[in-house]
């Protein structure tokens with residue numbers, strides 16, 4: 190929807206060589222001037238946050254989601270757009286270390302926030318332990334959901350450590366364990382079309398210190 | 407998404423005034439329901455007032471031994487609060503049965519109460535829907551209604567309130583606190599908060615335009631065993647077909663509310679008084695006058711069985 194109504198938000202346009210492509214694809218009737226604005230333009234808004242430790246300032250249409258700001262404006266395309274409705278988890282990023290769906294958040298709501306994307310967790314030369322574990326355990330096939338899976342997985346282990354309860358915990362007053370059941374439940378917000386789930390849980394178990402292997406059913 | 411302007415409020419009354427004084431304005435908290443609906447233009451606010459800086463993000467003890475939960479406390483923080491896990495476990499259990507980890511990190515207490523129905527026709531702007539477009543008709547009546555309501559519905563709308571947290575809050579007799587543009591405060595018992603659809607399904611709750619939720623209070627703990635049994639199409643990350651929130655005391659008495667069946671968390675006090683007689687007695691009374699469709703009639707026996715499972719579990 191956003192693509193059609195606001196070509197600046199188009200997901201493919203920037204990747205394949207600029208807004209012009211998006212305008213042609215999005216509005217075939219096509220006399221749209223550049224930069225393309227809808228009839229009733231909204232005032233642009235400034236926003237400043239840090240991404241992967243670097244301070245970034247943007248001036249955005251308030252409709253821009255955090256996901257589109259990262260991908261289209263900052264060209265950090267590691268974070269993926271899947272459903273764009275909070276149902277698949279491909280857009281998962283960390284804000285102050287807490288995982289959220291970047292598609293269901295406006296960039297302007299993140300003034301002053303510290304955002305970490307897959308690009309900020311590790312680099313090809315220096316992988317984050319979770320990235321290394323996903324490689325080792327084959328925690329993906331096509332790889333599209335992987336950045337979201339890894340960001341989510343890192344946050345899940347932190348949530349378990351902080352004692353955030355889950356649906357599968359027998360006693361919610363007690364402390365959660367990094368068990369296989371817990372990983373599976375806590376990762377349910379990340380859908381993998383290839384079905385790499387069991388390997389993802391293995392990767393997480395390794396990073397968690399092997400705790401998950403013990404109770405694997 | 408339709409164009410809108412955006413501001414970040416720093417004072418509750420100013421926030422209420424900003425929404426009340428601007429036709430088409432809305433509050434935004436976590437944004438997980440509102441933005442979802444704005445993307446498909448089911449919601450088309452012209453102005454957004456972001457309430458994240460209002461400071462309603464703490465949980466405090468009340469004078470009478472209960473808890474006062476700020477409107478902006480996230481679902482994750484509420485479920486994880488030590489006092490909630492210990493004394494109001496039904497609430498923790500209901501919250502962690504809903505949505506996903508990522509969504510619960512953003513979902514606010516107020517936003518969760520105000521999330522809109524998941525009726526598929528409400529989401530499809532090509533279809534008739536009295537809730538989305540008053541007077542346009544209801545495509546669900548006579549249409550696909552498996553997920554929709556069996557009681558408290560009307561000839562205008564048969565949608566359900568979809569949330570989990572509120573079902574537990576209904577069992578706990580939570581009270582919703584608000585402030586309006588004139589600085590007037592009000593306390594609304596959760597029993598009166600969500601409207602039955604009647605002729606005006608476009609109005610989900612009794613909130614007035616610009617009325618801001620500031621907190622939700624819980625009375626002192628009830629003791630007893632706490633349960634939230636959610637029956638859904640997959641084991642995680644799905645809305646309830648039927649859910650049961652229950653607090654059961656050692657003598658077999660207790661409180662019960664059902665989710666996924668009505669426009670509001672469905673609790674009938676005269677029905678829960680029958681708990682010692684077993685699940686069937688309770689649901690027979692609770693669902694007296696139910697008007698299921700052929701697609702969702704299964705919810706009635708399912709509610710009985712879900713409650714029977716809870717009662718069996720309470721007996722160890």
Ligand SMILES: Cc1cc2nc3c(=O)[nH]c(=O)nc-3n(C[C@H](O)[C@H](O)[C@H](O)COP(=O)(O)OP(=O)(O)OC[C@H]3O[C@@H](n4cnc5c(N)ncnc54)[C@H](O)[C@@H]3O)c2cc1C
Pocket residue numbers: 274275276432433434435436437438439440441442457477503504505506509512513514515516517518519520521568569570571617618619620643644645646
């Ligand atoms: C894929 C998916 C699955 C989900 N599954 C479940 C589930 O299984 N169970 C469940 O219970 N929920 C589920 N949810 C819903 C989720 O819990 C809600 O989206 C969330 O609780 C809304 O909170 P929010 O703070 O993001 O609200 P927002 O989207 O910010 O706001 C929602 C509404 O509340 C209003 N509002 C917000 N704050 C205030 C305030 N202080 N005063 C007055 N009005 C206010 C807004 O104007 C808006 O109309 C799911 C959501 C998604 C996207």
Ligand code: SF4
Pocket residue numbers: 523525526527528534535536537538543544545546547554562563564565607
């Ligand atoms: S049941 Fe309610 S929400 Fe669904 S189509 Fe009918 S009026 Fe709309």
